[in-house]
Amino acid sequence: MRIGTITLANPVILAPMAGVTDLPFRLLAKDMGCGLVYSEMVSDKGLIYDNIHTKKLLAIxxxxxPVALQIFGSDPESMSQAAAIVAAAGADIIDINMGCPTPKIVKNGEGSALMRKPDLAYHIIASVVKAAGTVPVTVKFRKGWNEQSVNAVEIAVLAEKAGAAAVSVHGRTREQFYSGQADWNIIRQVKQAVKIPVIGNGDICSPQAAKRMLTETGCDGIMIGRGAQGNPWIFRQVAHYLATGEILSPPMLTERIDMLLRHLDMLVDHKGEYVGIREMRSHAAWYTKGLPSSAELRLKFNQAASxxxxxxxxxxxxxxxxxxT
Structure with a gap:
């Protein structure tokens, strides 16, 4: 699979997730065979005003x-400036967030709110493409704002016209957030409407689901989000299944524990012990979900101070x- 000038080893992609897809997690996903990793979303204003915490999100x-850095904002000019900063930081791909459903993002007219303003969305994409130079630009968006405003096909066509190298489509509306079932049919419709690569996103939690999405939608790549939380092995499992048709065994208990501790070590090294420990609490709960005494473990994680x-x-x-045993 190719996105502009970037060739991926496989079409299995880590979705951008705030508070999750930081540098340590991306490295683990890559080590497990992920073809392309996306960063957490980065504020255009934070980059322009040289916010130290925002700049740290650009670490590569x-x-x-290859790594994609995702930016968000609602103004073509500020997004253009942010894109230039991200390109200079060494991003292989620049992604535009037009899918985040959280209220604090939407109320500023950013994220999925941009789907309600297709003309503005077009100008933002065009300005980012121009500022990015030779760096390919992708756009991530949803099915639509709600079931009465399903316009993913329109946004995809505009993105292609504005010069985007690929689009990612989450098969849920903003109104759904992450509830219900993702509509893969809208991904198929987008694929039929554009010539650029289309990446499908939503409800990929197993190798079999990944294969079904590729078959049913015709999309070029699959993007895994929540299915990777506490489960970086999913990238190895999906890539292997797509290549061979063979289902790999799930990780053994000791492997899960070892990965958790490796993740902990990387987080603390990257962010310091105080922040790293607190962020690890969520990751640890995901790693141990479904294991014996997992509820008791979560209580212990929340009390861990070092x-x-x-x-x-x-x-x-x-x-x-x-x-x-």
């Missing part, structure tokens, strides 16, 4: 390439579970 490690606390919790858990 060569081991994760890296050593986390390590002790997991090593004790490893011993306890092993003793029971």
């Amino acid at each position: 490690d060569d081991r994760e390439r 890296k050593e606390d986390f390590i002790r919790i997991m090593e004790n858990y490893r011993i306890d579970v092993t003793a029971r």
Whole structure:
């Protein structure tokens, strides 16, 4: 699969997720065979005003390439300036967020709110494409604002006209947030309407689902979001299944614990112990979901105040579970 000048090893892609797809998580996904990783969304205003916390989101490690950095905003000029900054930071791809449903983003006319203003969306995409130079630009959006305003095909056509190299379509409306079932039919409609690559997003939690989406929609790539939370192995499983038709075994308990501790180590190194520990609480809950005594583990994670606390919790858990089996 190609996006502009960028060739992907496989069509399995990590979706941008705020608070999740930071540098450590992207490196784990890449190590597990992910073809392309997307960053958390980055504020155009934060970049323009040189906000130190925003700038940190642009950190790239060569081991994760190709990497797409996602920006959000609602003004063509500021988005253009942000795109130039992101291109200079070394992004392989620049993505425009037109799909985020959260109220604090939407109330500013950003994220999925832009689907209600197709003309503005077009001008933003065109301005970003111009500022990006040789860096390919992608656009991520949803089925529509609600069931009465389904306009993903219109947005995709405008994105192609404005010079986007690919589009990603989440098969839910903004009104749905992440509830209900994703509509893959809208992804198929978008694919039929444009010539640029189309990436399907929504309800990919298994290799079989990934294959079905490719078959049913004709899309070029599949984007995995929540299915990767606490489960970076999904990229290896999906890529292997698409290439061979073989289902790999799920990770063993000890492998899950080892990955959790590896993630912890990377987070603390990248963000410091205070922030890293607090962010790891959510990741740890995802890694251990469905395991014996997972509810009790979550309580312990929320009380952990240091890296050593986390390590002790997991090593004790490893011993306890092993003793029971």
